[in-house]
Structure formats: C-alpha cells, structure tokens
Amino acid sequence: MPKILVTGAFGQIGSELVNSLQNKFGTDSVIATDIHLPKNFVGNAEILDVCDAEKYRQFVVDNKIDTIYHLASLLSVGGEANPDLAWTLNLGSLKTMLDIARDHKIKCFWPSSIAAFGKTSLYDPTPQHNILEPTTIYGVTKVAGELLCQYYFLKYGVDVRSVRYPGIIQYKGDVGNGTTEYAIAIFYDALKTGKFECFLKPDAKLPMMFIDDAIAATIGIMEASADAIEIRTSYNLSAISFSPEKLVQEIRKNIALKVKYKPDHHQTIADTWPKTIDDSEARKDWGWKNTVDLPKLVNIMLKEVSEKIGVNDGKK
Ligand code: AKB
Numbered sequence: 001m002p003k004i005l006v007t008g009a010f011g012q013i014g015s016e017l018v019n020s021l022q023n024k025f026g027t028d029s030v031i032a033t034d035i036h037l038p039k040n041f042v043g044n045a046e047i048l049d050v051c052d053a054e055k056y057r058q059f060v061v062d063n064k065i066d067t068i069y070h071l072a073s074l075l076s077v078g079g080e081a082n083p084d085l086a087w088t089l090n091l092g093s094l095k096t097m098l099d100i101a102r103d104h105k106i107k108c109f110w111p112s113s114i115a116a117f118g119k120t121s122l123y124d125p126t127p128q129h130n131i132l133e134p135t136t137i138y139g140v141t142k143v144a145g146e147l148l149c150q151y152y153f154l155k156y157g158v159d160v161r162s163v164r165y166p167g168i169i170q171y172k173g174d175v176g177n178g179t180t181e182y183a184i185a186i187f188y189d190a191l192k193t194g195k196f197e198c199f200l201k202p203d204a205k206l207p208m209m210f211i212d213d214a215i216a217a218t219i220g221i222m223e224a225s226a227d228a229i230e231i232r233t234s235y236n237l238s239a240i241s242f243s244p245e246k247l248v249q250e251i252r253k254n255i256a257l258k259v260k261y262k263p264d265h266h267q268t269i270a271d272t273w274p275k276t277i278d279d280s281e282a283r284k285d286w287g288w289k290n291t292v293d294l295p296k297l298v299n300i301m302l303k304e305v306s307e308k309i310g311v312n313d314g315k316k
Pocket residue numbers: 075076077113114115138165166167168177178179180181
C-alpha cells in the first residue's frame with residue numbers, strides 16, 4: 001500500500017486529486033495537507049505549512065511517505081500581488097521537497113504551468129523545447145522549478161515528474177487567484193446573476209483543460225515507468241484552447257448570459273502566454289490523451305456549479 005502525501009491538497013487541483021487517489025489506493029493511503037482544512041472532508045487531513053522545511057521533513061518521516069504530490073503554490077495573479085511569498089512558497093518549498101525526496105528516496109510530482117512561457121517563446125503550437133523567458137514571478141518560479149527538478153534527477157537520481165498545466169477548469173475547489181480562472185468564475189456569475197464582467201479581451205485565447213483530464217495526466221505520468229519519462233524538466237500538456245468569446249457562446253447555448261469585457265492587468269499576463277500547445281512528447285512518452293471537449297466541459301460545469309451553489313442550471 002503506497003503512502004501518499006498531497007500538499008496544497010484543498011486548492012484547485014488537490015481537491016479533485018485527493019479524491020481520485022483515495023479511490024485508487026484507499027483512503028488510508030492518502031494524507032491531504034494544506035494551511036487550512038475544509039470542514040466536511042472524509043479521509044486523513046492535516047495542517048502542514050510547506051514553507052516550514054523542518055516540519056515538512058518530519059511529517060514525511062513520521063508518516064513513512066513514499067510519494068509526494070507537491071501542489072502548494074500561488075498562481076499568476078496571487079504571485080504578482082506578493083512576489084516574495086511566490087518565491088518562498090513556489091520555489092523554496094519545492095527545494096525542500098526535492099531535498100526530502102533525495103534523502104528518503106521518495107517519488108514526487110510537481111506542477112509547472114503554461115506560465116513558464118513568455119513573449120519570446122515560439123508559439124502556435126508551442127513546442128516542448130522552447131525559449132522560456134516569462135515576465136511574471138509565477139512564471140519565473142516555474143522555469144527555475146523545472147530546472148531544479150531536472151538538476152535533482154541528474155545529480156541525485158530523484159524520480160521527480162512534472163507537467164505544464166494549462167488553465168484548469170474545476171468546480172470542487174475555490175476559484176483560484178490566476179488568469180485562466182475567469183473561465184471558472186464565469187459559471188458562478190452566470191448561474192447566480194446571468195451577468196459576467198471579464199478581465200480579458202473577448203479574443204484572448206488560452207490553453208485550457210477540464211479537471212478530469214488534468215487528474216488523468218497527473219496520475220498517468222506518475223504511473224508511467226521511470227524509463228519512459230524522457231523529460232525531467234516538465235512536459236507540455238494540452239487539451240482544448242478557447243477565448244472568452246468562444247466560452248460565452250457555448251454557455252449561451254444553455255443559459256442566458258450578458259458579458260462586459262474590461263481587460264486589465266490580467267490581460268497583460270495573458271498576452272505573454274501561448275494560445276495552443278504541442279504536447280506530442282507527453283503523448284509519445286507516457287500515453288497522455290485528453291477526453292473532454294468544450295461543449296462537454298460547459299455542460300458539466302453548469303450542472304456541478306449549479307448543484308454546488310443551489311441554483312437551477314437552466315435545464316430543469
Ligand atoms: C494561472 O492562470 O495563474 C494558472 C496557470 C495557467 O498556471 N491557472
């Protein structure tokens with residue numbers, strides 16, 4: 001029975017990943033940690049601040065952890081609001097995790113992002129091996145983190161694996177403080193008020209992915225044989241790309257929605273990110289496949305968010 005630690009377990013990806021890992025390996029195999037815990041969680045959950053290196057190490061030793069999904073992170077907008085915390089949390093805690101993984105032979109996962117790319121990157125579709133000159137602190141921590149992962153693999157043999165997540169659309173966790181998160185917030189506003197103010201331009205197309213695909217990719221790369229993992233920085237990962245305008249059109253097939261576009265500092269970040277991603281290396285090396293297209297994503301989000309907030313999804 002594996003002993004799995006998930007940090008940042010109640011954020012956007014963790015909320016769903018913990019559930020999938022519990023179903024796959026059994027509830028007792030998974031320990032979900034974060035700096036705040038939800039009230040109605042079923043399973044093992046504990047407070048853990050990953051910026052406290054000694055506590056992190058002791059926690060791993062005490063619980064005989066053999067696998068870590070290190071998800072604790074600020075996103076792009078949160079990072080710009082607090083660059084020092086972004087550096088300490090996104091990169092400092094990754095270094096702690098890699099040191100622990102090296103010393104205790106732990107297999108680990110760490111998420112990178114499309115934020116690793118920047119204005120000088122080659123785009124459309126964005127190749128795996130690329131110029132990485134991001135201009136957000138979030139992007140800087142992702143590029144440095146990718147290189148650190150590769151360094152620990154080459155120097156110490158740490159089995160660390162990573163993907164560059166596109167914008168993840170999920171409904172279980174809160175709406176995170178990022179740029180692609182407009183595409184989550186829109187469902188809450190559409191269902192509650194029938195109106196949405198968008199901080200991006202109508203044609204700001206970005207790579208996106210439904211949470212189920214993101215979880216399949218995360219567990220998929222961790223289950224692949226170590227020999228198959230040719231890239232030890234981070235794999236490009238792609239599913240669907242859409243603009244706010246395209247998403248609005250799809251939502252309007254289901255419910256009425258009025259939208260005002262007021263592009264602001266979020267658009268400045270989006271301007272530096274790719275529109276489409278070439279993820280052929282992930283498909284070739286460990287069999288990555290996406291399954292959820294835009295109409296399906298919109299249907300699921302309308303149903304799940306309406307149930308979560310207790311309003312009609314317009315179909316009943
Ligand atoms: C953000 O927008 O900051 C994140 C990301 C793409 O990494 N969702």
